[in-house]
Amino acid sequence: MARATAAEATTTSSERILAAATSAFAELGFRGTTTRDIAARAGMSPTAMYVHHRSKEELLYAISLVGHQRLLAAIQEASAQGVTPTQRLGSVALTFGAWHAERNVQARVVNYELLALTPEHYGEVAQLRHGIDTVFRSIVAAGVATGEFDVDDVSMACVSLASLGVDISRWFRSDGEWSTEQVAAHYRDNALRIVGARGQAGSAARE
Amino acid sequence: MARATAAEATTTSSERILAAATSAFAELGFRGTTTRDIAARAGMSPTAMYVHHRSKEELLYAISLVGHQRLLAAIQEASAQGVTPTQRLGSVALTFGAWHAERNVQARVVNYELLALTPEHYGEVAQLRHGIDTVFRSIVAAGVATGEFDVDDVSMACVSLASLGVDISRWFRSDGEWSTEQVAAHYRDNALRIVGARGQAGSAARE
């Protein structure tokens, strides 16, 4: 309590373990990562993590849960920052794309290690993923209703939007050719093109 | 020799092992799959695979190499079946999308287990992946040159095209809501929209 000042910059052991596990899971996969790998990256003994997490799977669950919660909150907020469906999709896409680029290490764990979760934990995470889909779906449906978007199948369009964003975390590297901002902006432009947005579709309008 | 008739339908042990390993790697990941898993799925003893493959990694390499070679050959052929860049991209996208949907189990291994290969084997596979990128790149560049396509950055557009196709193998399931044909056709439409193709852009032209 006395130590929980706002200026506290020191990382706790628990935070170091979470960070170490995230980077290890992203690099080696959940099954390819040993508890010894995690401990080494956190600078601790091989068994120190058991004080903070019941098992290796609980550690993955903690990472996965927090990752999904924060992503969902971020795109819900982004969705509220626009008025028209075009504005809202642009805002959500920019946030979704930036999240997958900027936090690509965390995103790889969140998106590709899901199947290592227990059925119960997977179920909880699946609900959050459903919430993410709902954000896209409500915007695309609204855009179709107003005639701003030209989409045959709303479900399939939403799969494509999620898909293109998720895959950024597979290929993006922060030391690569493009900045997170460039990738996010390009993803937004693609998203608007995919739904056939008329008018101010970012660089898609450039002629 | 005498048994190698054209009508030979019986699968060889080697083929059964490859098929068993593919399904196991797709489901459990390379590191999550044990040689016992593979043997059980192939209906053989735990050590039978060592007669046909030097190690578990060699088995992954064989799957990965053949998978990439066939995909590259398929899209090269598809590319030759059109004249204009729009036709060629439509044809390639249909083939690329269908491959990732139809062969989603094989495609998951091919796309997501690359890092389990030895550096040498990874290098060989990376060359094939570069060849796949080249097919997309030459078409998109040609479309920009003729003015059929409206693209800011050819490289980034090609990443998006590959990305959207690869991710199909992550989410597609053959017992799901959509057929492989529907998914492939939708991917083609999205591809043409992403490059800003004018004119006959499949359902994108529907008004």
Add this chain to the structure above:
DNA sequence: GTCTATAGTGGGATAGAC
């Protein structure tokens, strides 16, 4: 070319001192 038996290694998790 397939089997059984097994060598040799390494990982997840616990016990108990400090």
Add this chain to the structure above:
DNA sequence: GTCTATCCCACTATAGAC
């Protein structure tokens, strides 16, 4: 809350019979 020591199990790959 962190350590060292360790249990027990599982895995890859080899040996050698048939």
